[in-house]
Amino acid sequence: MLKIENLHVAVGDNKVLNGLDLEIPTGEVHAIMGPNGSGKSTLAHVLAGRPGYEVTAGSVTYDGRDLLALEPEERAHEGVFLGFQYPVEIPGVNNVYLLKAALNAQRKHHGLPEVDAFEFLNLVREKMKLMKMDESFLSRGVNEGFSGGEKKRNEILQMLVLEPRLAVLDETDSGLDIDALKVVANGVNTLRSPEKSVVLVTHYQRLLDYVVPDHVHVLVRGKIARSGDRTLALELEKRGYDWVTEDETTPRNYALHDKTASTANQDAQFRGDPGAA
């Protein structure tokens, strides 16, 4: 479904992704782990088409099409969904309106009529129940005054309503207590099917206890340093990321070590800009 080849991405003068290769077959769940500043969120944002990221080399193919040539909204229409690490608050735009506008935009793209108001509300209510969200949420502004946990649930709710074919969830588990984590994981598992793929970007393997991935990749300094099955995540949890970075012995990686200084700069920059982190 998704094929990323030799992807190089820069943010300003910083090279964040440095020749990333990754293939996500249809129906699989892949976890992408890695230390701070390794490029995980950049990857998620590039896939969704956020401005400010310059692709300097490489390609991303989605269903045989050049994903990078599509506008963000076209990617959404084609079934790509980004779950934000920091969902944006939009006071004055209510949740139910956004959900409906988003769903109708997608339907319009596929030549379908607008969703029936009654069916739509039933659909949303059903998904809200799954996400253990209160009815009052519908009339509130998008993420307005939501707690961190509520924002993340809202992201998953949107995902369940839009039913994307490729969901990229950027640290959807961060800031969740254990109960909320289970609810979110349950939401993600509901989406799992042979036709859909999920990319889970995460720091910790905690989420992977509940959403069991088919593959785990470790991103270090802008490229995949190691891939494996779910036991890789457990190993990382035990031994820390240093284990992967120290274990790199190929000559190519010596070159990467030379970039340590600029990577450190990236870290600093990302901390100042939650949107890019």
Added chain:
Amino acid sequence: MSAVLATRIAEDFAAAAHASGDLQRQRAMQALTERGLPTSRDENWKYVNLRPLEKVRFTPATGEPQAPVTAQDLPAPVAHYCRYTFIDGVFAPALSAPTPNAGVLVKSMKAAAARANPISTPDLRFALLNEAFATDGAQILVEPGTDCQTCVELVFVAATEGKAGASYPRVSFHVGAGAQVGLIERHVSIGSDASFINCAVDVSVARDASVKHYRVQQTGARAIWFDTLTARLAENARYQLHSASLGALSARSTVHVQLAGERSEVGLFNVSVGGKNQVHDTFALVEHIAANARTEQSFRGISAGRARVAFNGKIIVRKGAHGTDSRQSLRGLLAGADAEIDVRPQLEIYTDDVRCNHGATAGKLDDNMLFYLLSRGLDRETAQRLLKWAFLEDVVAKIEVPELRRQIEQSLAGQLNEAAALKELL
């Protein structure tokens, strides 16, 4: 004031039949001549476009407008409000449906009525112009203790071309102690869209009274609209002024509220949307004279095309007005590369023990919000319109008359070139 303009006004005044022998008008004219109209060099008038005045005939429009105005031309009435319509500032009984509200007296002011407060500040010079020329207006007297929360609707229709004559809407609104009143005031154009309108509204709210005043400026695309509103609040009085500026080529509103009684409260809620080459300028001054009074002021303005939208919110806390609590939230949104937005909070404090918060922002649409909506599949245009809508909504939502709010929301949606996609929101 340019010498040419001063001479023109003086000539028009001399030619106006109603002016002769009227001492009050002559005094107003004299005061105006002494002070002169403002120019763009005046600090509080620098955003307004005064040039169109040079082509105006200041004599009040007389006689029937070229295209007769019918009830169908007027905005849809709001339930339970008694409507009084004025064409070019003159009461039109045929287009009015005044049903008596107990305790509320509404009169036509054919003979110039004395203002409750003499005009003393130099920013109110257009009110002097109104006083010199106005031939009619609405005088609303509310008896103490009256409960008339859905009360009076005034519709001021400008129908005559500015070159032929001016429109001078005039309102004198006096609310007795403990009364509760709702007033809707609309300004629209019918027939010519190039009228000159100079409006003067004088409000007084007696102790313990509560007033909700809704103003909608929706005059024609080439109209020149000048406006002066003064209000004086007594002890424990509450006054809410909601204004929506939508129409006109050049609109200027000068608001001066005096919190003269202890614990009086004023809320000023202003929405202004300008596009094309419109100029919308508001200067709102709140003067805290008595102690423990409160001000809440919110402005949301959007400027698109080559428009200029300006809001100058000034709060003066006089000596002795301790315990003053004022909050200002002024926000402007630039929605075009050639548009201009000017948002300016000003505070002058002459006493201790006050709490004055102010926040002012002017900027473009938030890129993070925009990307969030795009990532959900909304097309760029819809996303931008939605965000503009959301920007205004917290102030529009304060309008407590549902029908009026819907009408304003529909007009705003139209202003934002948005009829279809936002329909569901309304």
